[in-house]
Amino acid sequence: MHQSIEKLLGVQKLDREISLLEEAKSRRPMELSDDLRKVASGKDVVSRVEDEIKACRMEIDKGELKIRELDADIEKSTIAMNAANTNDEYSIFKGQIAKYGEEQGGLEEEVLETMNHLDGLQGKKAELERDLADTEKAYQRKETEVNGLVKELDSKVGGLKDERGQLTSFVDGDHFAIYERIRSKVDGDSIVPVEKKAEEEGVFFCQGCYMRVTKQELNQLALAQELLTCRSCSRLLFLEG
Numbered sequence: 482m483h484q485s486i487e488k489l490l491g492v493q494k495l496d497r498e499i500s501l502l503e504e505a506k507s508r509r510p511m512e513l514s515d516d517l518r519k520v521a522s523g524k525d526v527v528s529r530v531e532d533e534i535k536a537c538r539m540e541i542d543k544g545e546l547k548i549r550e551l552d553a554d555i556e557k558s559t560i561a562m563n564a565a566n567t568n569d570e571y572s573i574f575k576g577q578i579a580k581y582g583e584e585q586g587g588l589e590e591e592v593l594e595t596m597n598h599l600d601g602l603q604g605k606k607a608e609l610e611r612d613l614a615d616t617e618k619a620y621q622r623k624e625t626e627v628n629g630l631v632k633e634l635d636s637k638v639g640g641l642k643d644e645r646g647q648l649t650s651f652v653d654g655d656h657f658a659i660y661e662r663i664r665s666k667v668d669g670d671s672i673v674p675v676e677k678k679a680e681e682e683g684v685f686f687c688q689g690c691y692m693r694v695t696k697q698e699l700n701q702l703a704l705a706q707e708l709l710t711c712r713s714c715s716r717l718l719f720l721e722g
């Protein structure tokens with residue numbers, strides 16, 4: 482086997498490990514998305530109840546204002562009734578007062594009902610806020626855990642990259658450049674063995690793309706004097722053993 486290939490296989494092994502770790506690292510934060518969604522929906526629910534509470538308060542204020550206005554109307558009608566000159570006038574004002582009173586009674590009932598509803602909403606809000614706080618706490622716990630794991634993966638990757646740097650310093654510069662160029666273009670390994678098809682003696686295939694290698698190429702690989710790349714997939718080839 483060509484000396485550079487031997488060294489580059491060591492680099493490739495590290496590259497595989499690094500890419501697995503990088504992948505794991507990029508996947509980790511995705512584990513948070515579910516919890517993040519739960520927090521967002523919890524906040525949404527609380528805010529909807531808050532809107533309902535606000536609407537209830539406005540309705541109560543409106544009802545109370547109307548009740549006070551009717552107080553003033555009743556007062557006015559009472560004064561008018563007391564100053565009435567005829568029995569007819571007296572009974573008209575008396576009727577008005579009764580009507581205002583009835584309206585007031587209805588409004589008071591409505592306001593009371595809305596107040597009860599408001600109480601219920603406030604209890605519901607408190608409960609939802611407790612749930613939200615729990616969800617947020619769970620999210621933060623998980624976030625801390627994920628951040629720790631990502632940091633751990635980062636430091637492992639850092640260590641492997643250092644190791645890679647040391648290893649590549651022993652590889653011929655041109656050969657390393659070829660390896661890097663292939664690596665930037667292909668998925669998976671940049672250096673692959675050629676392997677024999679079991680039933681056919683002397684017939685070898687690139688293990689990157691399964692293209693058959695020629696006899697001449699096979700001889701070149703056996704001599705291992707220069708680097709050889711696959712005609713089809715451009716990966717660096719080597720003959721095992």
Ligand SMILES: [Zn+2]
Nearest residue numbers: 687690711714
């Ligand atoms: Zn190939």
